[in-house]
Amino acid sequence: MTSINPKITPIYQTSVFKFQDLDELESYFQDPGSRYLYSRNGNPNSDELATAINALEGGAGGVVTASGMAAIFASILAYCQGGDHVLCAADIYGGSAALLNTELSRLGITVTYVPFEQLYDLRPFVQPTTRLLLAETISNPLLRVADLRRLATECHGLGLKLVVDNTFATPLLTQPLALGADISLHSVTKYLAGHSDVTAGVAVAADPEIAARLRQIGVFYGLTLSPMESWLAVRGLKTLRLRVREHCHNAQAVAEMLSRHPAVREVYYPGLPTHAQHALAREQGQGLFGGMLSILLPDDQEAVSRFMRRSQRFPFAPSLAGVDSSLSYPLGTSHRALTAEQQRELGITVGLVRLSVGIEPAEELLADLQQALNG
Numbered sequence: 001m002t003s004i005n006p007k008i009t010p011i012y013q014t015s016v017f018k019f020q021d022l023d024e025l026e027s028y029f030q031d032p033g034s035r036y037l038y039s040r041n042g043n044p045n046s047d048e049l050a051t052a053i054n055a056l057e058g059g060a061g062g063v064v065t066a067s068g069m070a071a072i073f074a075s076i077l078a079y080c081q082g083g084d085h086v087l088c089a090a091d092i093y094g095g096s097a098a099l100l101n102t103e104l105s106r107l108g109i110t111v112t113y114v115p116f117e118q119l120y121d122l123r124p125f126v127q128p129t130t131r132l133l134l135a136e137t138i139s140n141p142l143l144r145v146a147d148l149r150r151l152a153t154e155c156h157g158l159g160l161k162l163v164v165d166n167t168f169a170t171p172l173l174t175q176p177l178a179l180g181a182d183i184s185l186h187s188v189t190k191y192l193a194g195h196s197d198v199t200a201g202v203a204v205a206a207d208p209e210i211a212a213r214l215r216q217i218g219v220f221y222g223l224t225l226s227p228m229e230s231w232l233a234v235r236g237l238k239t240l241r242l243r244v245r246e247h248c249h250n251a252q253a254v255a256e257m258l259s260r261h262p263a264v265r266e267v268y269y270p271g272l273p274t275h276a277q278h279a280l281a282r283e284q285g286q287g288l289f290g291g292m293l294s295i296l297l298p299d300d301q302e303a304v305s306r307f308m309r310r311s312q313r314f315p316f317a318p319s320l321a322g323v324d325s326s327l328s329y330p331l332g333t334s335h336r337a338l339t340a341e342q343q344r345e346l347g348i349t350v351g352l353v354r355l356s357v358g359i360e361p362a363e364e365l366l367a368d369l370q371q372a373l374n375g
């Protein structure tokens, strides 16, 4: 018989696995880790992805999900039920706020938003039913950096869990669990998969019981990831280290150039010495500052549109972290659902443009941005 020894895991594009007889079925239920039953419950490709990300995050296990949103949902459900209350950093991806405001509220899970400056003094926000704080390592879209060790101490002192969205940082910059967080989650759609061709998420826990709970929520709510998407994400993950290095290098060069450009009113990038959390970002990010930055153009829609039209290397595509650069417009996309007052308070104004700096030659990106701004 021909021996088939693929170097990499093939795509197990099957929704279900065969059993020879009832003995085999019983052996599965005795030891579910020994074989596969049904792809929603587990599949070699999604397991390979979960294992690889769990290793990068230093976790006790977790679940890969069909989107980052599903990972946020699973993480909150891992600790909360109807009647519970959560705290959420006010600087958060708009989709996370929308999930909390419009859907989890219907399940009886209420939320209070905590301004960035008050994150290390949570007591005034805590209720008897408060279970956790949700925060981002590096916030979307203003790139504020949270001190995760301090946050974990603050949360645990008040009996709360800390759930961290580590999407912008990646585990190469920061491993939230090592700093005391209870769950680290990602939109795998972004840096972990890295090529703008996958929608996926992951939630990894420090505690094996919570890891098992995350997997159960994934299975029962049907949040788990397909074999093909898992396979693509595994492939992307193999170059994460190389990509992140280049993203960071290019973003630093872009941030420095833009901070000197007269058409740019402000650059938000943790790698600039003027950034309010620059020292923390350096320490918590292993000297890397990420590939995302935001800039403030004049608060004039036409100026923003002109910049978008003129740039050839930063197409307006409302996602981030692909190998190819892109830009997004928080006011019109990710943070659209916020009230005008919330948008103003967070600094999400007409002139705010978010850049996802790719891994193209840096000089080409700089030249493109310069000609787009000079127009």
Ligand SMILES: Cc1ncc(COP(=O)(O)O)c(C=O)c1O
Binding pocket: 067, 068, 069, 070, 093, 095, 136, 140, 165, 167, 168, 186, 187, 188, 189, 199, 200, 201, 319
């Ligand atoms: C920081 C952050 N978390 C979570 C998400 C949601 O991820 P997904 O779009 O994969 O559901 C996003 C999406 O942009 C994000 O930027």
